[in-house]
Amino acid sequence: MTHDAVKISTHTPEVTSKVNLLGMSRVQLEQFFEKLGEKKFRAGQVMKWVHQYFVTDFAQMTNISGKLREKLEKVCEVKAPEVVHRHYSQDGTRKWVFRVGDGEGSLVETVLIPADDKTGARKTLCISSQVGCALDCSFCSTGKQGFQRDLTPDEIIGQLWVANQSYMEDVEIAERTRSVTNVVMMGMGEPLLNFKPVVDSMSLMLDDFAYGMSKRRVTLSTSGIVPMIDKLAEELDVALAISLHAPNNELRNELVPINKKYPLEQLIPAAQRYINKDGNESARKHVTIEYVMLEGVNDKPEHAQQMITLLKNLPSKINLIPFNPFPHAPYGRSSRNRIMAFQKTLSDAGFVCTIRQTRGDDIDAACGQLVGQVADRTRRAEQWKKKIAQQGEIVRSQG
Ligand code: SF4
Numbered sequence: 001m002t003h004d005a006v007k008i009s010t011h012t013p014e015v016t017s018k019v020n021l022l023g024m025s026r027v028q029l030e031q032f033f034e035k036l037g038e039k040k041f042r043a044g045q046v047m048k049w050v051h052q053y054f055v056t057d058f059a060q061m062t063n064i065s066g067k068l069r070e071k072l073e074k075v076c077e078v079k080a081p082e083v084v085h086r087h088y089s090q091d092g093t094r095k096w097v098f099r100v101g102d103g104e105g106s107l108v109e110t111v112l113i114p115a116d117d118k119t120g121a122r123k124t125l126c127i128s129s130q131v132g133c134a135l136d137c138s139f140c141s142t143g144k145q146g147f148q149r150d151l152t153p154d155e156i157i158g159q160l161w162v163a164n165q166s167y168m169e170d171v172e173i174a175e176r177t178r179s180v181t182n183v184v185m186m187g188m189g190e191p192l193l194n195f196k197p198v199v200d201s202m203s204l205m206l207d208d209f210a211y212g213m214s215k216r217r218v219t220l221s222t223s224g225i226v227p228m229i230d231k232l233a234e235e236l237d238v239a240l241a242i243s244l245h246a247p248n249n250e251l252r253n254e255l256v257p258i259n260k261k262y263p264l265e266q267l268i269p270a271a272q273r274y275i276n277k278d279g280n281e282s283a284r285k286h287v288t289i290e291y292v293m294l295e296g297v298n299d300k301p302e303h304a305q306q307m308i309t310l311l312k313n314l315p316s317k318i319n320l321i322p323f324n325p326f327p328h329a330p331y332g333r334s335s336r337n338r339i340m341a342f343q344k345t346l347s348d349a350g351f352v353c354t355i356r357q358t359r360g361d362d363i364d365a366a367c368g369q370l371v372g373q374v375a376d377r378t379r380r381a382e383q384w385k386k387k388i389a390q391q392g393e394i395v396r397s398q399g
Helices: 026-035 041-052 066-075 141-145 153-165 195-206 226-235 249-255 264-276 301-310 336-348 377-390
Strands: 004-007 082-088 094-100 106-115 122-127 130-132 147-150 182-185 218-222 239-243 287-293 316-322 352-355 395-398
Touching: 026 041, 041 153, 094 153, 106 130, 106 153, 122 153, 153 195, 182 195, 195 218, 195 226, 218 226, 218 287, 226 264, 239 264, 249 264, 264 287, 287 336, 301 336, 316 336, 336 352
Parallel strands: 122 182, 182 218, 218 239, 239 287, 287 316, 316 352
Antiparallel strands: 004 082, 004 395, 082 094, 094 106, 106 122, 130 147
């Protein structure tokens, strides 16, 4: 496995008024073509070129007439967010830092984690939905940055596009396939507070003309915006994860302050309603419960017992996340023994309970921090800014 770190030129992106097709849903694209005086089916054709063959140059879209291709080149474009840094780890983990917005813009991260499953082919991409976050969870430095802005649909789906395309750079167009098998909306930001762009992007993930992903493999992770969980149930059938992190209101108010607005007695029924919304074909057979393990804070035997009581009527799978401390973090990581004892208590009570493995150790701070929503993102963002400022040219370095 190669160890490949590439720093990419930081030229200021060209200012353009062309319409970006990358984040458009099928309906939006059909409307776009109708406005151009074209047939609706062109939308599906272009979507396949863009999302399945990773072609951005209209000249290469050979089943479209030359005249239409010329027209498209004049009025629109297919443009992913600018990659300012990428790092491919020896264990297969990949990370990208994107610049979004005009001028200097802001930086967001995306991480791809491979995992050995039965088929040996699972690749999970953790996608960001906002720059910064307004919710200020006490163990998460994204919250410390405050909220900067929502990502647009092309910036959200662009993360998936870039990750897939990264495996296909040297592959002939006709041979290209999609490599990412699972998506979790679990990066920077609270996805349910950027509702429409997130739902539009997830619709593209599910669309057969785009990524055609199984609804069970597309997960939205929320810290618990109760009314928006109900709204999501109305609009999209995807898997749901709840960032729980505490089994009682007193502790959760401290760790996840949005709990003061939507306490556990509202959150757990909302998760139940989400599961009960559809029939057997739904992606909603259970909710994934995320629980970051903080030494001496939420990892005691009584907390495990409270979890059993809290979740007894909610079909759920529990994922314990060893905390990765960051500088000035007010918490430490629970010991291995403590995490395993916590897992055993829950397993003995009949819950499926896993411990998240740390991957990508040779990438800055394992970046599983991002996946666990506990990243020292402020520090890393500053580091990236410094590195990028120092690197004007493409530099390949060998690890
Ligand atoms: S853990 Fe998630 S919801 Fe909480 S501050 Fe961090 S990014 Fe926001």
